[in-house]
Amino acid sequence: MPSQKTSPPARAPQRKRGHERVASLLSAAADTFVEKGYDAATMTEIAARAGASIGSLYQFFPTKEAVAQALMGGHAEALYARIGQLTARAAQWGNDELAGQLIRLFVDFRRQQPSFVVLTEVPASVPKGEALTIRMRIRDELIGLLSGRYPGLPTAQVRAGATVVQYMMKAAVALHAETASTARTTAQTQLRRTLWLYLDDLANA
Structure with missing residues (x-):
């Protein structure tokens, strides 16, 4: 290899x-x-x-690895931009709507950019350090979103909140990949509600 x-x-x-x-x-x-x-x-x-x-x-x-890295870099920049768009609009939404927007962001992006899915699921296509950099940049973008949405929230809570939100978004993607069923639909609804309630807790911290 x-x-x-x-x-x-x-x-x-x-x-x-x-x-x-x-x-x-x-x-x-x-x-x-x-x-x-x-x-x-x-x-x-x-x-x-x-x-x-x-x-x-x-x-x-x-090399093929150089192609994959360039492609993944472009995908990552597009994803950062989408989070930035949410950040600019987050103050307009209640926590319920913000939860729905966050849950849909990863799901929609992966559906619209299928090569992003291929590359993220093949560790050899992107260096481990670069993959970590992308994950941390996504978290930084979420930190910016939460700190703007909930001004005055302590830095430690903002960082922890961004981590929780990131993993909930990843859970939404994994759930979306399952075969469509009544159970999946119910679970998606519950996941959105869980994130909504979590954001309410942040707002009232």
Whole structure:
């Protein structure tokens, strides 16, 4: 298995045409990873799907790991932006609505970005340190949301709250992946209510 520690980084494009080519290559990679799975996908298939030469792909991404890291980085930035959008609107909502928005955020994002799911479920696709960095950045974004929504809440409680919210959002994703059933629907409702009540506790702390 290729070593993630020695995998050379992707080369950043310098011109508009290069940016467009990289975007096309990453889109093709995302589709290939979803269709084939990360392990089975090849650089040749990614280049062919993008309508590019293999040399063009290697020009920007010397390894499949570099492709995956660039793709995951883009997904992560998009996810941070979505949390930021919630942060900007959180003051407008009651805790019930905020709970629903938080629960749906991860679920909707993973459904709309299936390659994000593929990469997060294959540890070899993203270096362990980078995966940890993404998780911690998500938590920092949630800290910003909660501190803005509940001003005056002690820092320690904000940090603990962000951790709880993050794990509840992950639970919502895992629950959504189960086969649709009355039990799943009931559990989803209960999870949202649990987060709502938890946010009420934070508000009154």
